[in-house]
Amino acid sequence: MTDQKVVTPYGDQEKAKKEQVEDMFDAIAPTYDRLNRVLSFNIDKGWRKRTIKLMKEDGLDKRVLDIATGTADLAIASASAGYSQVTGLDLSEQMLAFGRQKVEKRGLNPNIKLVKGDSEALPYDEDAFDIITCAFGARNFGNLNAGLKEMHRVLSQKGQVLILEFSKPKNKFFKALYYFYFFRVLPFIGKLFSGDSRAYTYLPESVDAFPSGTAFADEMKKAGFKTVKCHPQTFGICTIYQARK
Numbered sequence: 001m002t003d004q005k006v007v008t009p010y011g012d013q014e015k016a017k018k019e020q021v022e023d024m025f026d027a028i029a030p031t032y033d034r035l036n037r038v039l040s041f042n043i044d045k046g047w048r049k050r051t052i053k054l055m056k057e058d059g060l061d062k063r064v065l066d067i068a069t070g071t072a073d074l075a076i077a078s079a080s081a082g083y084s085q086v087t088g089l090d091l092s093e094q095m096l097a098f099g100r101q102k103v104e105k106r107g108l109n110p111n112i113k114l115v116k117g118d119s120e121a122l123p124y125d126e127d128a129f130d131i132i133t134c135a136f137g138a139r140n141f142g143n144l145n146a147g148l149k150e151m152h153r154v155l156s157q158k159g160q161v162l163i164l165e166f167s168k169p170k171n172k173f174f175k176a177l178y179y180f181y182f183f184r185v186l187p188f189i190g191k192l193f194s195g196d197s198r199a200y201t202y203l204p205e206s207v208d209a210f211p212s213g214t215a216f217a218d219e220m221k222k223a224g225f226k227t228v229k230c231h232p233q234t235f236g237i238c239t240i241y242q243a244r245k
């Protein structure tokens with residue numbers, strides 16, 4: 001990732017990317033879920049479902065860690081699919097607060113624990129989890145390699161990591177249409193409803209600067225993962241990366 005451009009939420013030279021990311025998600029937490037559904041035309045739900053399907057290849061009796069859990073959508077989807085030991089970890093206390101309300105409302109308190117923490121310094125021992133998921137979080141890490149190495153460290157020998165992240169569509173015609181929406185329409189709607197003028201311009205800019213497809217798989221291999229499979233979703237707008245030790 002050394003030649004990658006570092007895109008930060010507010011372009012503030014005085015503050016590290018990680019602090020800016022925390023500030024940004026604290027600020028947009030109240031509108032985050034609703035905007036997600038609107039801006040993705042609800043497609044994001046399908047991507048999470050497919051991630052759960054891949055998790056299930058390993059059976060249900062597993063310890064699950066959802067990194068960058070945000071408002072806990074993927075943690076809730078995992079618990080609803082039958083996983084009973086799910087931990088969700090995130091930097092943003094405000095995102096977690098909305099997540100806690102959702103977990104409580106669904107009666108999933110016995111199955112999901114939500115923890116404030118940093119993915120680049122996980123508060124867990126080696127081999128603590130059998131399945132690690134991370135949806136739209138990796139792009140926001142201050143140091144991608146450090147975050148991926150931490151996933152590798154806390155994963156059990158036979159476990160798997162599933163990272164869901166935006167990627168770049170390969171079809172030129174579709175990419176042109178999609179980029180028009182992503183760079184022009186989405187930031188306008190995002191600003192209108194979230195009140196944050198940067199969050200939804202940071203989104204396409206950070207995706208454009210982030211490794212996609214095999215380039216991201218290479219980053220996972222650099223962090224120690226032996227096998228990485230790419231599962232592109234919806235013309236490659238997003239990819240599920242499935243990795244093992």
Ligand SMILES: C[S@@+](CC[C@H](N)C(=O)[O-])C[C@H]1O[C@@H](n2cnc3c(N)ncnc32)[C@H](O)[C@@H]1O
Nearest residue numbers: 025068069070090091092118119135136137140
């Ligand atoms: C785009 S949201 C995704 C939330 C959720 N996974 C989802 O799919 O809706 C990204 C989340 O990553 C979290 N995040 C970013 N960097 C992090 C880090 N270093 N450690 C923990 N969480 C982090 C942010 O606070 C934010 O809640």
